[in-house]
Amino acid sequence: MEWEGSQSQVASRKFIVSETCLNKLLSKCSTCNKPVVVDKIVKGCLLVCTKTCSYCNETDTWESQPTFGGLAEGHLDLSAAIMFSGSTTAKFLRALRFAGISCFNDSTFYNIQKHYLSPSIEHVWKTHQNKLINDIRGRGSPLILGGDGRCCSPGHTAKYGTYSVMDLDSGKILDIQLVQSNEVKNSHAMELEGLQRSLSFLLDDCKLLISHLVTDRHSSVKKYMREQQPDIIHWFDVWHVAKGIYKKLEAAGKKKGCEKVKAWSRSVSNHLYWCVASSDGDGEMVKQKWLSMLNHVADIHEGHGDKFPRCEHGILEDRLWMKKGFKPHAELAKVVENKLLLEDIQKLSPAQQTSDIEAFHKVMCSWAPKSVHYMHTYMESRSKVSALHFNENARRDTRTTKSGVQQYTISYPKSRKGEPVVKDVKTEQTFGYITDLMVYAKELRLRNTSYRMASEKKKSKKDHYHWHRVPQKDLIYLNQL
Template identity: 30%
Template sequence: MSDSEPELPGGCGGAYGVEEPQPQAQWKRYGDSRRRANAAYEEREKGLSCRRSCRKRVVLSEETFRRWKRVKENEFDDSTNDEFASSLLDSFLTASTSSATTTSRSRPSAEIPSNSAYVAEMKKLRMQPCSSSTPHHGTDVHYDSSEDVISAPSEVGSSSSCISGIQRVDISEDTWKDNELDISVSYRHGEIAEQEDDDSEFDDDDELDDPDYDPDITIHTGPLPTELDTVGEEEMVMGELPPEAPNEPCGLSTRSGMHCIASPEEAADARLCIASHSALKSLCREARGMCRQCGKMTDINLASSGTSVHVTWVCPDGHSSSWCAQETLRRSHVGDMKLASAVVMTGNNFSKISLLARFMSLNMISNPSFHAYQRKYVAPTVEAKWSEMQDEIWSRHRESPVVVCGDGRNDSPGFCARYLTYILMDHESKDVLDVQIVEKRETANSPAMELVGLKRALNRVEEAGITVEELVTDAHPSIGRFMREKKGTIRHSWDVWHAGKNLGKKVVKAAGKVSTKPLLYWVRHIVFHFWWCAQTCGRSGRSFIAKWRGLTHHVTDKHEWVAGLDGDVIKCAHDELPEREEWLAKGSLAHQALVAVCYDRRFLNNKDRFLTFRHTSTIESLNNHILMYASKRFSFGYRAFKARNYMAVIDYQAHKDRPNKTDEEGNPKHLVRWSKHAGQYVTVGVKVAKTYPYIRQMMTDIFKRRAEDVLPLFSPVELDEHDPRHIRPRLAQLPLPSVNEILERRKSRFSV
């Protein structure tokens, strides 16, 4: 299985499979037209979304709803619920206004009848709809200051109101309090409402600036309802209550109304869950079981789309409406992009995640979609994050010379590796200074990749203004020659970890015979003694040799001896030791084999490489950590492999200074584990849990890149500067044959 992108002829990345990338000018023209269309569309949707948010729902009790249905079926069977409600309101206004007109002629203008009089008068009249052809939605009595009359509001677009010719009524302040009346001011005229219905913009600032302008006044009769929200003084009331804010606000909707458009920040913070189709279908039936246009039962259809699902309601009359279970950003589901990003940033393998989703019957994105998201948005975001972190690290190490450690890691065991990851790390702070990815096509063979990686990393660090005074590597011959000839001013030391490891292998090989088998017991002690000599020699070669040669005396239970021509007496630095059976006999075959290893000429000639006691064990631990993000059992494309290595380094850099967990008394916690290498139980410190502080910002940057991308998702992208496909399209040096040619020359020993 592979997570890599298909390598196409001509160096073209992506999913098109063409010889050369399409001209960028064509995509630019396409992107310009798309931007203009999207701008006009989003402007229209903004107005529609604003008006949709102002809609209100009325909740009725079961008894009230039955009475409503019964009256509607008897009197207004052919009308809709909206028309029926408008007729009831018109009748109420007719009765209320008529009662107000009669009373105003027989009583003083300062007296207003109580609300009960309005209700009694309304009951005497027969409920009839307004004579207007289109039922209006007014609910109040309006006062027009320009004509000094009170009238019921007319329907938008109609030429006459239902009631007119009522004289002006003067009401005192005490009357408002005694009769519990309410008054509000509306600054919106019929002309403005007509423009709003035509989906055009309007601006009423000119009317507000007019000194002769008198606003419309709306009188509400009856006691004020207690359930209404309180409107603060700082809120502007434009003739209607402000819409209720949704629980989770989202951006604009698409033209069809199916998808909700989210911003990059909203997309990064969006929480996702797993829901079954049956439960989701039941919820949709409860939320919208009846058609909003004809009131008939609807059929609910669910269609999977990536990690999301599309819900469609269809009634027998053909009315339909749709809804998407996820927000979108540039026509990409938020869940799709989050899944593709998380696969890379957690070091998972898409093939295995896709198989897991298949076994769970879980919605999943396609393989081309994953690689498109990885190639265009995830990988560039990871590279930008590492570049930002690297600049911060470089700024901390420019002040003083540094000692750097370097080591390479192949992507597969053996001498046939495709990639090599070379890491330079500061020896003191353990900060990663640079990471270089080398591909086999850039060198003659796999073993030569390590020197190329070192050259690149060392040049980048020096170009960043960091002074390197010492370089610590393993005993690679080509690296040693390069440092002698090209970097003579930098001290080149060898890693004592690798040296001790190789020393142990030599001792094990020397103990391979039956006569030298007692030497096996001393392998671990010999390696520890080598570390002790390098650490305590004080950078003195003479002291190192004296301590190292004392090992041949110590293993024979002799802890004091004469060294050199001067006759100096040297003693072991340890305390009194107990008797043991593992002491070697002086002059035995096992002792002679050990003396041969300790007095090896090449080892002693290179003693100066170990005098500073430097090691790259932290890099070895980091190389093991990279396996979590880029396993050696899977192959990756160049861009994907580099992004996964960068993610491993970002993870290491963000959590390398984590403290150990402590118990109630403040002592560090430890775990006991069996070490296969040491052959005994060892203790391991327990670190505090990782926090991954960089994930939130990286997710937001990925969505921002998608929002700013004007090209289609599957459009070709430019190759990276160091992409090996610039050298040749494929790893193999031979041209690609056809399938038929391969089948013709293939012969099986099992064929007859």
């Protein structure tokens, strides 16, 4: 059953009307214009008014909103708005109650979410994902992927791990895998499991050719890619490594007599970016350029190595130089010459990085904040809505003035401890995917005019929610809802 005029109905305006103003509107008979008796029935956010005129014996019934298969439009619209916008149910309904606005209770929302909203998200996401994959096939070139995991809460006590895989050429999320900690041996293993599922989907199901993968330095991921996926070139993201180096240098700089290490910490971590970007993937060159820092901080600018014999900078002004053999230089050398670090910096990605995936994880926090717990199905649904939003707004253009000048602003990010950073001002975000979600949710309600019908339809498609991936205890609980 197709719903005609669906997009126009989704876009139609709604208004908040005070009851006193509504009484004035309904107080007279529409036939004889005499005073009438008005009986009101409130069903959530639906108001049904019956006017009875004692003069002309006319009875008229007026409803404040249309219905879809017996369900008030406002119930479906507001429930969809809660989930699709990333709001929390309790706060949203509490805000309406504080404002004196009649609305449904939370059980109504959970029924609508279960039977109409989550299936709508799954459908729209699958449609969008298939289009992305077909576009990649049309390009005819091997895929360069970026991958990274996100836990649902800080620390090592996370219940869920979300692994996101991005096409680094287009900057769009290709796949999201949600892993629960009791599906694997511990929460640390969720990242590898998520990557394995994504690669299985892209390689085996979609038959895509993957040439490169850029990730962080997760130990089990390194081993898996080395032993199980030798045909895919595995790179490490520079930002993750540079961030770790900076933290270690900051900690070393707090030791007595090591203030110079702290003064050099930002320059040393920034130096890693230059080493990688200027070496064209030559791992040995990266290593020699990196180790040259130990000479450079001691005001020695030659004799670094056979591939990189001397520094490329010009004449330098006097700086806070270190002396070899003294404590500050020794503390710096412990970090710079770390054996594992020297192995891994040779595999740092010279071009594509995972910074866009980090940006996506920040977007995901708007739909699935780490301070709020969701059940497996709804955590997965909210993650996919965030991916739809991110993909629609990926790599937006820089905003310009009327004269065509690009606009920039200064921010003071927490990661930089208040240091100013210049950023370009992006064009406004768009939300076209919301219309698709709203339309499909209403079409589902027209096809399944009761929760029972929707539940039976879902049971006939058990793979709709990937039930084989949901832990058994959650599956039992979901079936009881």
